[in-house]
Amino acid sequence: MRHLLNTLYVMTQGAYLHIEGETLVVEIERQKRLQVPLHHLGGVVIFGDIMVSPAALHRCADDGRGVVLLDRRGQFKARLEGPLSGNILLRQAQHRAAAAQALELARGVVAGKLRNARQIVLRGARDSGNDADQEALRHSGRLLAGHIRRLPNEETLNGVRGVEGDGARVYFAAIRHLIRPDARAVFSFERRSRRPPLDRFNALISFLYTLLVHDCRSAVESVGLDAQLGFLHAVRPGRPALALDLMEEFRPLADRLALTLINRGQLTEKDFELRPGGAVYLAENGRKTVLSAYQQRKQEEVSHALLQQPTPFGLLPHIQARLLARVLRGDMESYLPFLIR
Template sequence: MRHLLNTLYVMTQGAYLHLEGETLAVEIERQKRLQVPLHHLGSVVIFGDIMVSPAALHRCADDGRGVVLLDRRGRFKARLEGPLSGNILLRQAQHRVAATQALELARAFVAGKLRNARQIVLRGARDSGNELDREALRQIVRLLAGHIRRLSSVATLDEVRGIEGDGARVYFSAMLHLVRADAREVFPFERRTRRPPLNRFNALISFIYTLLVHDCRTAVEGVGLDSQLGFLHAVRPGRPALALDLMEEFRPMVDRLALTLINRGQLAEKDFEVRPGGAVYLSDPGRKTVLTAYQQRKQEEINHALLQQPVPVGLLPHVQARLLARVLRGDVEGYLPFLIR
């Protein structure tokens, strides 16, 4: 099993990252605030105007340690990585399967997403103390079950994408009923909005999805796959389509993290900023709260039904990327997404 390495998130504007021996040091206003051994780090994510020494960038590239640049609001800007690694034969197999068997894999990714979404809603229905909310959630559970059944009979990628899109719409209609009643005024949710997010709930999940796609891209590239060649998501220049494919089954898991932060009162109105034009983003303190919870969640262990052993949540994308690679090589038949119990 691969060792779960940490991700260093640097958010303080004007900070400076540089090498000190076998460590990465973070200075703020010429004072050292943090020093982390390099062998503990799997990647570095920096937000906004933060400087990184050339030596630190070179060392990260040499070690295969990704450095991701986001703007202050968490939107992706760039990624530094070293030479492409992995088995060329595996990537050739990936291209062959994309040309001949994309439908089967796309169906599996969407089935995993919808099945996990249904579990989140089902759990919410069981835990709800409000009969109206409970009945609304039960109806959404039934609708999602119907979408899952329809997947087995689709004949084209467009049909799979159509079911995924409509299933996501149905699933997101549950969010209002899953948010604690006294938090719904602060965290209203009518529909998914992006680029920019138009309310606090959308701002929260958009930020967490950015973290998730980074982890999934690291996972698929870590096993030698081409992150830009997907099966469900259409190929576009610069788009990590395979990472987006893989993250579908994990979206409901991070949605649950977002709901937990809201329902436990760890995030409030003060943790968000409204920009001119109606765009909403997490504030710096809000992002720190989310990053801390996200990292803690990645350390927790969860039982993997296929492996029959506990796996740290942060390693699940890597495990699933390895299973996908085995399918592409022809070692096993059919991709099995990770399913929430």
């Protein structure tokens, strides 16, 4: 299926991408290093100073294959894409829902995020061999359950956003108890920081969130929805609000991947670089490790409650985007987020 096609990540500075027949070629110092059939590619993500031929850009646009530009540290810069596809009637329904159903849809998005965050915390409590960590994680789980119960009573979008913000603070406060004790000095984590990230764990999850929002944007656009018109996230020029809405339920899964990489020792202090002013970013080797693990995770199968069959993780954003489209068309009563079991 097209949705399970690979994303090509190009990180080597000075590389050159061009079309050769029905393939995309990556050259480094005039030497061909990679040649990929176009029909195997769902998207291209390039980091830093990398050149792409006009013919390659045109072909990607014609095929509906997004090309995402990031700086060397993985910060988003731009996205190149072809004409918006999809049914205008669906986008009209999306715009009507932004006025009439935004509160209900935002509740579903936040409920999915908090429920998945709670599952991560409780699983950590079960797996931990430290009594203090177990109790802290169980306490966080109880607090998150209380935040989930509050959601149906919130009658405004700001109220729902407030519950989401409070729940996120509880969850992030619990993260340090999920990190292997002997790795906590290197991967100390007190609170979420971004633009720039101020510690290694923040640098890691910021990078993973960048990859995740790319996949979620591709998913919503693949079903014909407008990526910039969301329900939970406020609309701003150039902001993919709907993609950010969709990725909320998947953020805890990205965090779990980050914890796996740390706790298995796949990432160490040398995989990060500190910048003047306190900013911390993944170094090149660290980014390669994360990209490899992320691509592998997308191929792993998970259980989806509605499909009742094993589903590759990489397909989940596309499934959820289709479920959202069905709600907007009136074919489903309410949006059901993906829930970790």
